Amino acid sequence: MTTLIESDEHRALRAAVSAFARNRAHHGDHGALWQEAAKLGYIGVNLPQEYGGGGGGITELSLILEELGAAGNPLLMMIVSPAICGTVIARFGTDAQKREWLPALADGSRLMAFGITEPDAGSNSHRIATTARRDGASGDWLLTGRKVFVSGVDIADATLVVGRTEDARTGRLKPCLFIVPRDAPGFTRRAIDMELDSVERQFELALDDVRLPAEALVGDEDAGLLQLFAGLNPERVMTAAFAIGMGRHALARAVAYARERIVWNTPIGAHQAIAHPLAQAHIELELARLMMQKAARLYDAGDDAGAGEAANMAKYAAGEACVKAVDQAVHTLGGNGLTREFGLARLITASRVARIAPVSREMILNYVSHQTLGLPKSY
Numbered sequence: 001m002t003t004l005i006e007s008d009e010h011r012a013l014r015a016a017v018s019a020f021a022r023n024r025a026h027h028g029d030h031g032a033l034w035q036e037a038a039k040l041g042y043i044g045v046n047l048p049q050e051y052g053g054g055g056g057g058i059t060e061l062s063l064i065l066e067e068l069g070a071a072g073n074p075l076l077m078m079i080v081s082p083a084i085c086g087t088v089i090a091r092f093g094t095d096a097q098k099r100e101w102l103p104a105l106a107d108g109s110r111l112m113a114f115g116i117t118e119p120d121a122g123s124n125s126h127r128i129a130t131t132a133r134r135d136g137a138s139g140d141w142l143l144t145g146r147k148v149f150v151s152g153v154d155i156a157d158a159t160l161v162v163g164r165t166e167d168a169r170t171g172r173l174k175p176c177l178f179i180v181p182r183d184a185p186g187f188t189r190r191a192i193d194m195e196l197d198s199v200e201r202q203f204e205l206a207l208d209d210v211r212l213p214a215e216a217l218v219g220d221e222d223a224g225l226l227q228l229f230a231g232l233n234p235e236r237v238m239t240a241a242f243a244i245g246m247g248r249h250a251l252a253r254a255v256a257y258a259r260e261r262i263v264w265n266t267p268i269g270a271h272q273a274i275a276h277p278l279a280q281a282h283i284e285l286e287l288a289r290l291m292m293q294k295a296a297r298l299y300d301a302g303d304d305a306g307a308g309e310a311a312n313m314a315k316y317a318a319g320e321a322c323v324k325a326v327d328q329a330v331h332t333l334g335g336n337g338l339t340r341e342f343g344l345a346r347l348i349t350a351s352r353v354a355r356i357a358p359v360s361r362e363m364i365l366n367y368v369s370h371q372t373l374g375l376p377k378s379y
Helices: 008-022 030-039 058-070 077-092 095-107 224-260 272-300 304-338 346-356 361-372
Strands: 112-115 131-134 141-151 158-166 173-181 187-191 202-212
Touching (some): 077 158, 131 173, 141 158, 141 173, 158 202
Antiparallel strands (some): 141 202, 158 173, 187 202
8 A cells, every 4th residue: 555655755855846836937948947846856867876866766857847847847858867867877877977977967057868760770779780890909989870869969968878789799780878078079860850748859960970988878888778767768658748738737737717707607627628638638647657656666665577567567658648638638628728828728738658658659569568468569
């Protein structure tokens, strides 16, 4: 039963973050919001205490992101910088990498982006074509390839890039992770023109024989998949938190409107045609949160396999619940739902991101059907 009920500490954290986010609109200044959140220990709450973090886990970090989103002030880079990159470096990085990056990621002074998706690979990470090869006796790495839909590269100090190296024993390519500084020669970016109202921009990256020192490799060259999924599971949990927060924000706006909007001398929220869909949206968001909490706690407990299944389910459930909540919120407000004054129309596009990224709902259904149900693959 204790796994279903938040501790007093978590409830207090949730209340503190909610109050912080609601009192700091910042007029779109996400940089200032990020810095203030970092000073309060929110950004690095999941990172080790010995490197300036809070010593918590993805459970606490996802709670914080959810409440920021519920207040209408989500920070997308929380998914990327502390959750993916910070986690991978904390678990697998060298002592030097931990000393260089973790304190800066925790206090908000530095950001790290994450590059995995490629133009021709899509959801098939086994087809990643970005390759890394050693440059003779120097021990340097030369990284070549392309990445797309990489968030926040323009504000990040480096990008954690997923590449592939050749296994000397089998000749097969295996995934590896490299820290690529933003000013590395041969490392260029191009902003993608998105019809998405988001402060964080999306980029296409080109890596043309980017020379990296040997110490740019994160972790063991032979443990790439383990290290990769150590970052992808938190990514799914945090995407769920992002979606749940967005859905809660939209739902709160709709509920407030339904209480106040009077038609034929009655608040529209008194009518079941309005009230029931809003109640259903609330139920689905709460159910998604339960799975998100399960996934986060499994991950924090070190159960990577269990967390993988739960994180995928949480991301799926949260994405669906978010889209439905936003759609119902806009519909509740009618024409007002499409005005800038109420700020809901922009969420129509944003809510779909959780269905698409970082992995589509169809690929999650594939994962569950194959890994959980044991059904055969069609590919």
